[in-house]
Amino acid sequence: MTTANRKLTEAVRLMNARGLAGLVIYSDGTCNILRASYLRYFADVAPMGSNNAVVVSATGGVTLLVQPAWDVARTRRRTWIDDVHGADHFDEALTSALHRLEIGGRVGLAGGREMPQAAYAALVRSAAVEAADEIVETIALDKSPEELALVRRAAAAADAGFEAFRQASRVGVREFEIVAEVEHAMRVAGADDNFILLSTGPHNRAMRAPTDRRVAPGDIVIGEITPVCDGQFIQLCRTVSVGPPTAAVVEKYDLLLDAYSQALDVVRANVPASIIASTIDGVLADAGYAEYCRPPYMRTRGHGFGIGSVAPGALIDADTEQPLLDQQVVVVHPNQYLPETGYLACGETVLVTATGAERLARTETRLYVNSV
């Protein structure tokens, strides 16, 4: 069975199990690192416009509505769905699609959190609507070979991005110029989108968008290097010392590496995701930094990545109850503000397997040092 057919077959099976007559998978055309892109995952195409939807009937009929209408040709080339319509008048197109597929009664809505009032009002005039995000989330938990291939392509792009990051982190280079070089390297390596945050300075507070600041001798340059390939994210968190690092930076980075290493040792399928946070927090607490294991000194110890599901969640903390699953893509990053050093970035993305964590990128997680 092809991946596309598997998605449709699974969707129909899950709809029938819930007694749903139809399923609407909505997208407002945005791509958010913290959320799954249900439509992009299900249809294999990223929409450009503000209102887009896949409509599935309980008998397996399926149609795709996209904005703008002039993007239909590209959409048809990319998606496995045969029936694609331009939907510049989205509310009418959605109502027509439900009618065409003879969908009435109870309809599941995935991605409804993004759906604006007008589209929702059109939908509820035609059907009894109920939230159905978990249908796509359930299908997406089983990563296909094609998705895993994208993940590995993104990992290669991240390696290229880090090499550019390391090379650009030199005295006199402005922060936004570093980002320009990292983005360029990752695009050349195949990334179609990028999420890059950084900070430079002797004592960083957090990672952020780049400014005009020029790198100075003695700076610590920290970065979140996150290429996207067809919706799949990979992240490397890296620290470069511009000039010899202080003893404190070396010591505290070793502490983060220890936390990272211990966390990787416990990652495997069917353990609670919270074990990542509790392991990292434990190492830091033992070193006397328990009070720093909370915002604003850190954000999260990790998160899931994926197109159709970011399980076990966009934030992994000590309360995250979901288990890690085989073939899940998870970031493990003990990124941390420490009073002696400022914020340090450390971590990367791994593939969860039955026996452990497979590192996806090739670049070593360590403190990098550039000569002045």
Place this chain on the structure above:
Amino acid sequence: MHTLQPTLRLGRDVWDSSAMPLDEFRGRADRLRAAMAARDLDALLLYGSNLNGCGHPTWLANYIVKLPFAALVVLPREGDAALIFQGATRGRDAAKATTWIDDVRPCWNMAGECLAALTERGLTRARIGLAGMPRLVPHADWQTLTAGLSAATLVDAEDLVDRERAIKSDREVGQMQRASAIVTQGLESIARLAPSAGEWRLVADVMREARIEGAEDLRVLIARPREADWAFRPVDDVTCRDGDVISVLLAASWERYWSESIRTFRADGDRFVLLWPSEHEARFRALTRLEPGSTTGDWARAVFAAMTATEAAAIAPYGLGGGIGITPEEWPLLSVRDETTIEQGMCFAVRVAFESHAGLALHGETVFP
């Protein structure tokens, strides 16, 4: 024009207060309040979401979203405004450093926070103007808001904000001209690139050029107007063969403000050659003269009438353009179905197709009437 939205506004993030001082934004609030008084509005809610659609709150508050999230300004006719945005509390200080609004509220429950701000100001029974609402508001938030404001009178007032945004100040025009310089430089860099590297590399190089010049955000589309069934599309991993004709739409923002242009090139051996003969330049200047006092519809009809049937058919699906400024697309639309009077200070992204004996070329620019 519609493009794929990035997951993050990742370019140079600087607000130069000498180029755009807070007085500029306070002046906008004063003008809005005067317009609110004329319509007997007690408050105005300016809502925006996502990287392309957050113009209303950004224009008034100088707050810019980096991720595809929402922001909202509560502007009472009398009393203090509030800025509410989706995000963690650690974003409060950065937001406060860029806005004139003292009451800054990061949150994850936009509707609830909006109701709280209105309640604190005694405005839950008021006459409230809406901009970007409910057009952009997620239905669950809208239902919460309308339930909480059942005693209020809600009035569509987006036209009021649209018009104020459309008339650019000299400072805004200055920022847009800086964005135009980035776009021009980015497109000119194509002439230095090797076609054999392919489309993917071309776009990567153009984006790098624009970022190095300080672009805050970028959008790129590609078209091959001399191929059958062509359409604008995101870049693809395809080669450029000798003789291929490729049009590149580049939009870039500089410190909030956007500019957009389109250029067409032919792959000629180891370089790209700009396809823009002098007669096209003269024709483009004549066509795209946007005279204050005429209407957008008059202008659009005249442009379509001056184009050949092939030219008109090529550009019609995308439209002739529209307003541009703090977002890549703004009111008004340059369309035969729009009759907005063009005023001094309006800025437009304009696109046309020109036909020659060799075939079609697409061209676009940001113009300042």
